[in-house]
Amino acid sequence: MTTNDKISVVLAGVTNGLGYTIAKTLVANPRLSVTLFTRSDTNPQIEPFVAAGAVVKQVDYTSIDSLAIALQGIHTVISTVPPVDLTPVRNLLKAAIIARVKRFAPSEFAFTEEANGELDYYNNKKVFWEDVRASGLEYTAFRSGLFMDLFAAGAPVKYEEAPLFLSSVALDIGAEKKEIPGTGEEKITFTSVRNIAEFVSAALLLDKWPEELGMAGETTTLNQVVRDAEEIMGRKFEVTYVTVEELRKKADETGVKGRADRMLRFLYQIRAAIAEGKTEIKPYLNEVTDVKPVGVKEFLGKYWGTK
Ligand SMILES: NC(=O)c1ccc[n+]([C@@H]2O[C@H](COP(=O)([O-])OP(=O)(O)OC[C@H]3O[C@@H](n4cnc5c(N)ncnc54)[C@H](OP(=O)(O)O)[C@@H]3O)[C@@H](O)[C@H]2O)c1
Numbered sequence: 001m002t003t004n005d006k007i008s009v010v011l012a013g014v015t016n017g018l019g020y021t022i023a024k025t026l027v028a029n030p031r032l033s034v035t036l037f038t039r040s041d042t043n044p045q046i047e048p049f050v051a052a053g054a055v056v057k058q059v060d061y062t063s064i065d066s067l068a069i070a071l072q073g074i075h076t077v078i079s080t081v082p083p084v085d086l087t088p089v090r091n092l093l094k095a096a097i098i099a100r101v102k103r104f105a106p107s108e109f110a111f112t113e114e115a116n117g118e119l120d121y122y123n124n125k126k127v128f129w130e131d132v133r134a135s136g137l138e139y140t141a142f143r144s145g146l147f148m149d150l151f152a153a154g155a156p157v158k159y160e161e162a163p164l165f166l167s168s169v170a171l172d173i174g175a176e177k178k179e180i181p182g183t184g185e186e187k188i189t190f191t192s193v194r195n196i197a198e199f200v201s202a203a204l205l206l207d208k209w210p211e212e213l214g215m216a217g218e219t220t221t222l223n224q225v226v227r228d229a230e231e232i233m234g235r236k237f238e239v240t241y242v243t244v245e246e247l248r249k250k251a252d253e254t255g256v257k258g259r260a261d262r263m264l265r266f267l268y269q270i271r272a273a274i275a276e277g278k279t280e281i282k283p284y285l286n287e288v289t290d291v292k293p294v295g296v297k298e299f300l301g302k303y304w305g306t307k
Contacts (some may be wrong), residue, residue, distance in 0.1 A: 017164025025197035061088030143187025155303035174269030182275030184223035202289035
């Protein structure tokens with residue numbers, strides 16, 4: 001490949017917020033030739049990507065053969081498909097090996113391997129990560145910390161960046177009484193979905209992928225986020241602190257009976273990881289790309305800055 005050749009990339013999973021934003025960003029990168037894999041037969045969201053030059057392929061994740069055909073000539077696969085069910089992502093990886101794809105990035109986009117390992121809901125990320133490691137392909141895990149966009153949950157300015165479900169995970173910016181996991185001084189990384197997409201787009205041009213590609217919109221503390229929110233919103237908030245032990249107890253008591261329970265347990269486990277100071281990401285991509293990410297205060301100003 002010469003430096004002027006376009007890199008052929010498949011993005012698998014495009015209809016939800018992260019995949020949608022990555023698709024939007026990749027199609028705007030003239031160095032990339034973009035193919036989007038989706039399960040949708042018709043989806044108006046995807047039309048602008050086609051207009052911008054992307055090839056869209058409706059794929060069947062149960063068929064390794066058809067996936068391998070669709071991957072012919074592709075250099076890099078980026079997946080946003082979460083391994084909630086392992087079959088689709090395992091089939092995508094097997095097809096990538098058959099099609100002699102060079103690089104593969106599974107749907108990580110969260111914390112470190114250690115922190116993900118404490119989250120039951122992410123158990124399959126761990127399982128699939130081992131598959132990826134054993135695949136013989138070049139691979140990486142994009143690690144971004146928490147989506148900064150979650151701070152727009154309940155904001156007076158409507159969030160229209162992407163089709164993303166917003167809920168308060170680390171901190172409820174709109175709540176008068178704020179509950180902070182831990183002491184509020186533990187380091188935590190937030191990256192906006194738009195910046196994640198920009199980092200991914202820039203990472204596609206790197207000659208060699210290390211095993212991890214970390215990024216950070218901003219690494220801060222929750223006490224600092226409260227101070228940022230107070231400045232932006234022009235008032236003081238009451239703050240209480242919850243210990244790791246309390247959060248782990250709540251997670252254990254919640255159980256795993258239905259989806260609602262599993263999601264609540266996931267939330268308590270994320271908060272426990274925050275309280276343990278395990279949700280900081282080393283920002284390698286900030287050092288090797290030109291992406292200028294938005295910080296927390298700027299982000300809060302956009303959505304909550306109406307005083
Ligand atoms: N760090 C954070 O704060 C944070 C927050 C949320 C999510 N995440 C991570 O970001 C990644 C994407 O999350 P998400 O919520 O966008 O995931 P998602 O909506 O569940 O899935 C992403 C895309 O994968 C495809 N997909 C979904 N289920 C599938 C299945 N069973 N089989 C095949 N394809 C399927 C869909 O694309 P098509 O409809 O186009 O096929 C969907 O748009 C995940 O790794 C998640 O863990 C991180």
